[in-house]
Amino acid sequence: EIVLTQSPTTMAASPGEKVTLNCLASSSVSYMNWYQQKSGASPKLWIYGTSNLASGVPNRFSGSGSGTSYSLTISSMEAEDVATYYCLQLSSYPPTFGSGTKLEIK
Amino acid sequence: QVTLKESGPGILQPSQTLSLTCTFSGFSLSTYGMGVGWIRQPSGKGLEWLANIWWDDDKYYNPSLKNRLTISKDTSNNQAFLKITNVDTADTATYYCARIGATGFYYFDYWGQGVMVTVSS
Secondary structure, three states, rough: OOOOOOOOOOOEOOOOEEEEEEEEOOOOOOEEEEEEOOOOOOOEEEEEEEOOEOOOOOOOOOOOOOOOEEEEEOOOOOOHOOOOEEEEOOOOOOOOEEEOEEEEEE | EEEEEEOOOEEEEOOOOOOEEEEEEOHHHOOOEEEEEEEEEEEOOEEEEEEEEEEOOHHHHHHOHHEEEEEEEEEEHHHHEEEEEEOOHHHHHOEEEEEEEEEEEEEEEEEEOEEEEOOOO
């Protein structure tokens, strides 16, 4: 089983600040998916195939990475970005999720 | 428009069998390449993948729970099912079903609202 380690666990960013969330895989994966989950809501697909934004996702978000290291970047933090972000690898079984990064606003 | 909705018993006792239903619309599990997965989330905790079922009835299970899980589908009624046997308090969680999207990559693209399940004596 591939273990995904997300960092940081929690972070707070000021409006307009650049934010980078990380996801480290215990073995190489072909691509990474990211989900945004707001309190009390279902997870939403945010980025798929490492760098493709899901429908409706603002273009201040981007994804990158390869092998064992992947990241989600917000170029300019906004209040609506407050959420927990999870990475998910589905390139090998069993699918595994990271433990999440909780993003707050200062 | 793709929608999914989970239903379940709400509360059950330890050692019982949990039966969950996912009723969906906007796609068919008889269509080549389609799949549905189940994922759960204990309150305040992270996401755990449980099982996937595909259009061709291929099935995959989380190895840590495999002996307790059974996934199935009813394509004529656009439903997928998950059974978990011998539940205990650790199975208390919100259970989600999600469609598996595939565009060269695999991902859960549409999710249901989730159904909360409590295991308590």
